[in-house]
Amino acid sequence: MIQAVCPLCGSPTPYAFLCAPRLDQVSGAEYTYLRCPDCGFVFLDPAIESEAAHYEESGYYSHRPPIMGMAIGPMMGWFNRLRLWMVERAWRRSPGRLLDIGCGRGRFLACARDAGWECMGVEPMERSWRVAVEEYGLQVMTEPLRDDHFAPESFEVVTLWHTLEHIPDPLHVMRNVQRWLVSGGLAVIAVPNIASLQSLLGGPLWFHLDPPRHLSHFTPQTAASLLTSCGFETPEVYFFYPELNEFGMVQTILNRLGFSPNLLFNLLKRNRDGLPSSKAALVLNLVGVLLFLCMTWPLLLLMTWLEEWVGRGGTMVLMARKPPEGLGERQ
Numbered sequence: 001m002i003q004a005v006c007p008l009c010g011s012p013t014p015y016a017f018l019c020a021p022r023l024d025q026v027s028g029a030e031y032t033y034l035r036c037p038d039c040g041f042v043f044l045d046p047a048i049e050s051e052a053a054h055y056e057e058s059g060y061y062s063h064r065p066p067i068m069g070m071a072i073g074p075m076m077g078w079f080n081r082l083r084l085w086m087v088e089r090a091w092r093r094s095p096g097r098l099l100d101i102g103c104g105r106g107r108f109l110a111c112a113r114d115a116g117w118e119c120m121g122v123e124p125m126e127r128s129w130r131v132a133v134e135e136y137g138l139q140v141m142t143e144p145l146r147d148d149h150f151a152p153e154s155f156e157v158v159t160l161w162h163t164l165e166h167i168p169d170p171l172h173v174m175r176n177v178q179r180w181l182v183s184g185g186l187a188v189i190a191v192p193n194i195a196s197l198q199s200l201l202g203g204p205l206w207f208h209l210d211p212p213r214h215l216s217h218f219t220p221q222t223a224a225s226l227l228t229s230c231g232f233e234t235p236e237v238y239f240f241y242p243e244l245n246e247f248g249m250v251q252t253i254l255n256r257l258g259f260s261p262n263l264l265f266n267l268l269k270r271n272r273d274g275l276p277s278s279k280a281a282l283v284l285n286l287v288g289v290l291l292f293l294c295m296t297w298p299l300l301l302l303m304t305w306l307e308e309w310v311g312r313g314g315t316m317v318l319m320a321r322k323p324p325e326g327l328g329e330r331q
Contacts, residue, residue, distance in 0.1 A: 004045050006036035007216070008171055008226055009307060013037055014045075020204035020211050023261035024274040031211035039225060042194055043325075072268070080111040087112075087157060088286040090236070090319045094249040095257050099180065102163030103140060104301040106132030113138070120155075125235030145173065150180045157181075162244075162315075165214045174230040184324035187232060190241065190317045195219040197307035198314035202252035207262065208244070208314060227238075227320045236321035239313030248314040250293070251303045257292070259284045 004014050005148040015284075017035035018137045071218045088095075100109050103121030105128050113119045121140035123129040141149070164170050176185055187297040192208035193199070194217040199206045206212070218226070220237050227235050239245075251264055261268075263285055266274035276282045307313050 002033055003329065006039060006041055006220065007169060008229070009036060010036040011036050014043075016045075017042055018070065018204060018209075020209050021261075022190075022211060023205070024271060027100070028255040029212075029256045033211070033217065039222060040219055041222045041226075044211060044215045054127055066130070066299075070194075073284070076107060077111075080108045082243070083108050083159075083161065084111050084115060086114075086319075087159065087188055088318060091157060091250070096117070097154065098157045098159065099150070099155045099220050100159045101145070101177075102160060103132060103138075104128050106136045106138045108141060108159070108161060109138050109140075110136040117157075122149075123181070135289075147176055149176075152179050153182045153185075154180050155182065155185060157186045157188065161188075161190045162192075164189055165191050165216050165218070168215055170216055170226060171230065172231075173228060178231045178322055181322045183322060185322045187227070187320045187322070188317065189223070189227075189235075190315060191218050191223060192248075193219065193239070193313055195221075195312065195317045196314045197303070197312045198242060198248050199201070202256060204251065205255035205261070207248045207251040207265070218316075220311070220318075223316070223318055227318065231322065233322035233323055235313075235318040238317045238319070239308040239311055241308075241315045241317055245308060245313070245314045246301065246304045249307075252301055253300065254289060254292070259289055263289060 008016055008051075014034040015035045016032055018033045018103050019030055020033065021030050032045050033042050049132075062210060095112075096118065098109075098117045098119050100112075100119070100121045103109050104125075106121055106123070109121050109132065110118045119138060121132060122133060122142050122145060123142060124144060126142060129140055132138045132140045134168050158181055160177075164173070167173050168237055174187070177182075182186065192214070194209075198208065202209070207215070218260060224235055224237065247264070248261055255261055258275050259280070262274060277286060277318045304314075
């Protein structure tokens with residue numbers, strides 16, 4: 001019998017929604033996601049004891065430079081500039097104070113700092129934190145977020161780029177984000193979209209499902225409901241996100257076709273634990289993937305663009321403002 005309560009609405013009747021394997025091959029464990037019948041929120045059951053262990057025990061979120069780093073580096077720089085363009089397009093004012101929760105190595109923060117923003121980051125993984133501080137010279141905190149970490153109205157913009165799905169209590173975190181924002185401030189949240197075409201095609205092998213690291217999964221409706229319940233205005237939702245959507249579609253279909261799970265991702269991140277144990281199996285997988293992509297890449301791109309166009313993109317970005325009621329008092 002399931003004994004769990006929905007973290008968003010408190011409903012005591014969530015049901016088993018999806019059983020999914022762990023695709024990095026560190027263990028053969030399977031994990032069950034529950035869905036709330038009242039609000040539709042999807043979350044992992046049972047709650048894992050130590051989230052950090054699932055990042056550190058393998059190279060899945062590797063801190064080593066990726067394969068083909070010379071080629072990928074400029075692409076990642078373009079993605080960070082695209083993120084910043086999205087923020088500034090929604091903000092429409094001069095750069096101010098920006099907090100990035102789950103900032104990783106700090107590439108986006110460094111990009112924002114160079115554009116004139118006053119930047120602060122939070123990153124719990126020590127090795128990523130060290131790169132952000134020592135290589136990029138950023139101001140980044142590594143301890144877990146607390147309610148009193150920042151004073152009310154400390155930031156004009158708070159970003160969570162694929163961070164919220166890793167947090168056990170997204171409702172509590174977003175209430176703090178709302179409190180830390182100035183009146184009229186902007187929250188930018190990017191998360192996987194479990195209502196996407198990719199999720200429908202992939203099922204338990206969807207690339208962005210990623211148990212046990214992804215503790216929560218959102219639809220556009222549940223994400224909007226979370227934000228409005230935390231005191232934000234109704235968010236704008238965007239599904240165009242080339243940083244992850246195209247890759248997610250390709251990797252999901254490869255997973256479904258029976259190739260080594262998350263093969264391309266594990267290769268790029270140098271996650272040896274997630275690759276076939278024998279060289280022969282690795283070579284066969286790579287040859288098959290290359291042949292498949294050579295024959296189908298235009299169709300895969302078209303599928304990705306179509307799912308974005310109809311509002312079913314594999315990931316989504318939500319732009320939510322804190323209501324400006326307090327502007328008069330602050331002035």
